[in-house]
Amino acid sequence: MATTKEMSVEEKLRALYDLQIIDTRIDEIRNVRGExxxxxxxxxxxxxxxxxxxxxxxxxxxxxxxxxxxxxxxxxxxxxxxxxxxxxxxxxxxxxxxxxxxxxxxxxxxxxxxxxxxxxxxxxxxxxxxxxxxxxxxxxxxxxxxxxxxxxxxxxxxxxTQKEENFLLEKSAEYEKMIDERLLAAYKRIRGSVRNGLAVVSIERGASAGSYFTIPPQTQVEIASRKKIITDEHSGRILVDNALALEEKNKMDELFAKL
Missing domain, CATH: 1.10.287.1490 (Helix Hairpins)
Known part of the structure; x- marks a missing residue:
């Protein structure tokens, strides 16, 4: 992947969504341990x-x-x-x-x-x-x-779970390095402010995942164009289109399958 300065918006969105998938997997592992x-x-x-x-x-x-x-x-x-x-x-x-x-x-x-x-x-x-x-x-x-x-x-x-968690923590650190500091800080801030830790979500049936608020059609088109970072005005989460989310999920599933 290109260096941070050369990354396109789409590459940033992919890196962010990949980081979100990895961090969510870490959350799931830690939730299994519970208290x-x-x-x-x-x-x-x-x-x-x-x-x-x-x-x-x-x-x-x-x-x-x-x-x-x-x-x-x-x-x-x-x-x-x-x-x-x-x-x-x-x-x-x-x-x-x-x-x-x-x-x-x-x-x-x-x-x-x-x-x-x-x-x-x-x-x-x-x-x-x-x-x-x-x-x-x-x-x-x-x-x-x-x-x-x-x-x-x-x-x-x-x-x-320790082996998988260690692997995921390394991957999380790798993906964090791909993202510029301001965007990473925003991701962590959003992640820390929402209950389920989802800072980057895809559009599902015209609304951001986990939300009941519909995204206007024009905004959906802008999100799908992957030309700029767009956030949900209700939750503050960073939005990606469903096609990108599916592609990155499949890529991450292949990565996790190697464990």
Whole structure:
């Protein structure tokens, strides 16, 4: 085909329509996958989040267990101090020393009570967190199973379509290079603004494909002459005549048949 600067309007229209056929085929392949890639991404994020949460909970359980050990060790120290003060009371010489030791014993007993209360609270926290861990593990297993299923489903579809999609993406890039930047930009703008991605359509039964608005006979003649780029005044799509569209479709069908 001629270089971009030397291309006639007809050649531009053919290149545009070919690009549209290729891009539509890519759209169809991706529609087969549907929301699967997004579902897989979301599930992977959920699995990662649950895994981090589980690790955090398990680290917290280890930390609480260490705190309990520290509290129990402190209780033993307080009990040893009480025993020591009790022994010292037996050898005091006056009430002042006896009362001072009694206060120390009372303080140690209060510390023991406080530590025992904290141990009880820590043990309750352990039980609560263990339940959360079990629930989180079950949820993680459920999400992992779902993720495995969805990945397998996606991999099967990818195995069937990836080769064709890669081929079509290369062809799409090739045809884009044939079209001047302004026309290509217009094509992409229109394609992005319409629901079905059809930026270039043919005339069918006097109307643009997919539209109920009739194209005036004079405009149809101008489109068939292939002397200038004409757009549908209602949808903004670029219009080509049916004969050109059929020729390019047959050409593309032969190209796709080689896959």
């Amino acid at each position: 699967l890639p997004l579902e897989v991404d979301d599930l992977e994020d959920e699995v990662a989040g649950l895994t981090i949460r589980l690790e955090k909970l398990q680290n917290e359980l280890v930390s609480i267990d260490e705190q309990i050990k520290t509290k129990k060790s402190a209780i033993e120290e307080h009990q040893a101090a009480i025993k020591k003060y009790n022994e010292q009371q037996k050898e005091v010489r006056n009430n002042r020393e006896f009362n001072s030791l009694s206060k120390e014993i009372e303080f140690q007993e209060l510390e023991i009570q406080l530590a025992e209360k904290q141990i009880k609270e820590l043990k309750a926290s352990i039980e609560f967190k263990k339940n959360v861990v079990e629930t989180s593990k079950e949820k993680l297993e459920e999400k992992l199973t779902h993720l495995t299923h969805k990945k397998s489903e996606l991999n099967d579809i990818m195995a069937e």
